Amino acid sequence: MTNSTKYFTDSHAAQITAWLNSHPHSNCVVIADKNTAVVCYPLFRQCLPHLQHTLYVMPAGEQHKNEETMMVLCHFLLDQGFDRNTLMIALGGGVVCDLTGFAASVFKRGVDCLYIPTSLMAMADAAIGGKTGINLGHYKNQLGSFIHPVAVWINPEFLTTLSERQMKNGWVEMIKHTLIDVANKDIFPEPYNWPPSKEEVLQKISASVAFKRQIVEEDFYEEGLRKILNFGHTIGHALESYALDHQQDLLHGEAVAAGMIYELSLSQQVFGWDKNLLMAWKNYLRNFSLNLDVLDIEKIMIYMRGDKKNMSGKLHFVLLEKIGQPIANVIIEEERIVALLGETMF
């Protein structure tokens, strides 16, 4: 599928306003969650004071990224008479973007969708690349679509609404991009400073967007290269499912940070990493992860078996031969994972 997504990065809304004016829609609905409706919607209104729209507020949090929230939204759209020429605008983090994008891709067999990511996580990752989805039970992103939004507007002003925890959450995916980027293969990047300066954040966002766009351009449907973006996610998603199932408060980035720690250990076992380098990155990643209260390993294995990358009943991982050299489709026996999870993570 050709990627015709327009990207805007201006905080003054001049470009996005011009784009909206030149792409008229019969109506417009803005989807926010209970948080972004309060902390981001006022700035949105201020930036786009002339945009006629309806505001729809969905519940906040990963536990609501499910079929119920999705269907309530779709029935709302139908009941309110939104037609095929509607513009849906996702105003929020990864959950809002993923769910809105999925709804937009199937409502009336597809209406236009504009993402306005308000979290660092969404700006650097979730809003880029055209993957939409919802969870099924506690399994992550089991229903969804590959579809490009018509536009993405990254307005750094929204970063001022975030807590340190949310900033760390987004930072994790940018660390992942560093670890898997072939450009870093021979330079052995050091872990970055935390907290970063505002300039460092902006520079890292634009590097992440450029990197992810390039990967997605080459392999939109994740038939090959794109799989490397799942580094840290096989175990990360299973931890996230576990937390969802046990009402534990764990953000996606925190789960992926833990997932990368485990998968770096696996990489070390399989490809023989230098132990000092491994330790440096694991220590760094610990700043971004959270320990789960109790780890029921058998349950986590059940979730891992539901991972979308698996084939023919085998667990598939992305591991790093070294930094900048990710290898997809590495099959690891369950016993090895169970042993790894049984060790103390830290």
Add this chain to the structure above:
Amino acid sequence: MTNSTKYFTDSHAAQITAWLNSHPHSNCVVIADKNTAVVCYPLFRQCLPHLQHTLYVMPAGEQHKNEETMMVLCHFLLDQGFDRNTLMIALGGGVVCDLTGFAASVFKRGVDCLYIPTSLMAMADAAIGGKTGINLGHYKNQLGSFIHPVAVWINPEFLTTLSERQMKNGWVEMIKHTLIDVANKDIFPEPYNWPPSKEEVLQKISASVAFKRQIVEEDFYEEGLRKILNFGHTIGHALESYALDHQQDLLHGEAVAAGMIYELSLSQQVFGWDKNLLMAWKNYLRNFSLNLDVLDIEKIMIYMRGDKKNMSGKLHFVLLEKIGQPIANVIIEEERIVALLGETMF
């Protein structure tokens, strides 16, 4: 999207067997409904005795083409461990193909789907063209996707399982193709004989498939030309929604036959048709329609307002300037439709 769908029309299954062997999947699930599981599945097993698969039986009928049936199926797929490399096979009529195709397009963000249409309706129309979908409430096909199945296997042997009512149901879409086909613009085709011979049926199926494939090839996402396939469907879908809502037994083709009768009358009003020709086609179409017990016009208008073709609150129709010359996006005022529905249809 490039159409890479393979079409097979052999009743002896040699070609489809070869294709299946050259396109291995990690597992396979056959979706039938309560009827086709009984009357079509034995022939399927006989044709493909070596295909390892799981049979899943969904409820039969348009009233089950909904989010509940869809979600129960998706949870089944997840619970049974079906992965991204699964082949889903739809074995049934339009409802089974539409719902299975939709589930396949979103499960794990998309798995391969093979259609084996078992009704004349599905062979000539529903299985061709890559539209999938489910109803929302009583509104038709409000959620769905545009996605090509990997293959369609039209095996005429399945026609022997159909009642006359089901044959008529499918014949209606083939009549529609005749009425909108530009190839018929100057030849004023006469209504065909009913019942047709077996050869006529086979010839009409292949003409319908070829015609629809050509339209879809030119305009997959229904941005222009493809809209003409909706002739008879604005009113037809509203009648179908009404019947669904009132537990009345009305097949899709029966609703579309009535829809075409009404929309031919509208065409006559707008474009001044020859009254004799109009009467001949209306008389012919009456053989394929069913009268609804009571017609609550206001309710039908409510459904019509939810039609996917509408824009900015106006009702959009496909009308025929003459046979073979369909015009899409004709806006008709509601008052005119109300008056038309108020007249006796026959």
